[in-house]
Amino acid sequence: MGDAGHFPDPRFSVAPMMDWTDTWCRRFHRLLTRRALLYTEMVHANAVIHGDRDRLLGFAAEEHPIALQLGGSDPATLAQAARIAADRGFDEINLNVGCPSDRVQSGAFGACLMADPGLVADCVAAMRDAVEVPVTVKHRIGIDDQDSEADLHAFVEQVAAAGCRVFVVHARKAWLQGLSPKDNRDVPPLDYARVYRLKAEFPQLTIVLNGGLDDVSGARAHLQQVDGVMFGRKAYHEPWSLSVVDRLYFGADQDPTREGVLEGLLELAEGMRRGGVPLARLTRHILGLFHGEPGARQWRRVLTEGAHQPGAGPELIERAARACLPRAA
Known part of the structure; x- marks a missing residue:
């Protein structure tokens, strides 16, 4: 074989x-x-x-x-x-x-x-x-x-x-x-x-x-x-x-956008909540998403502080991103 x-x-x-x-x-x-x-x-x-x-x-x-x-x-x-x-x-x-x-x-x-x-x-x-x-x-x-x-x-x-x-x-x-x-x-x-x-x-x-x-x-x-x-x-x-x-x-035609990636993360987080998977299993991997961008520190802080809270879900990711997306490329 x-x-x-x-x-x-x-x-x-x-x-x-x-x-x-x-x-x-x-x-x-x-x-x-x-x-x-x-x-x-x-x-x-x-x-x-x-x-x-x-x-x-x-x-x-x-x-x-x-x-x-x-x-x-x-x-x-x-x-x-x-x-x-x-x-x-x-x-x-x-x-x-x-x-x-x-x-x-x-x-x-x-x-x-x-x-x-x-x-x-x-x-x-x-x-x-x-x-x-x-x-x-x-x-x-x-x-x-x-x-x-x-x-x-x-x-x-x-x-x-x-x-x-x-x-x-x-x-x-x-x-x-x-x-x-x-x-x-x-x-x-x-x-x-x-x-x-x-x-x-x-x-x-x-x-x-x-x-x-x-x-x-x-x-x-x-x-x-x-x-x-x-x-x-x-x-x-x-x-x-x-x-x-x-x-x-x-040779792809274009790059993903941060907004599109965020949307994908929200879908992942919602699926995790439905499946009873703790959100922290995802958030620990995404802390660097806005590395070097304005708001990156708040993104990391909100995720780190909130991911282990009972019921944490896509809303936490959405809240963490507010400081970044308006100004991020």
């Missing part, structure tokens, strides 16, 4: 981010971009098999195209989890080979797997045998002292031989000893040129650049060297930056 389905367009994606990119975050981002590929938070394969699947794997139809990121290192377990996810309608299954947290290392998955490309290849092969949708890998440019360009190319070559066609490359190495996960997102220097050279070495593969990208418009220049860009913290903290993605990357 494997990869018989259509690959999601790789030109622009929003990164998987723990505690952030849940279904409510993604549904909000869909009001800003219809075309970007959205990722779930990383979910361990064991949790998919044994946990609350509706909570872990739930998503709305409007979230397509959507990829599930799995953590794990046992080929059979990953294959079973991938099959469950594919049956639920995910458009892509992505294997995490980049997370450097202690918890991930102790479970023998994440970035430490870069030390064992043969095992990663076995995982990819098992997942591809289990599902029709594409199986992709997200990884670093190296770990600890295993960080030469030759090491990176050998890793990609071996995993590609198992059938992986798409590699999302965080353009930093990971120090598994001595740096916290937070520091691993900032301290190791970015090396975009190394990712460019990886694409030049493997032109038949799809290479997506990730790490430190903070200018949605300017990042288009990377597409002269690689196949796509993946944004993380910028997309989350300054979500309005996503409003130009469909036009700049996918």
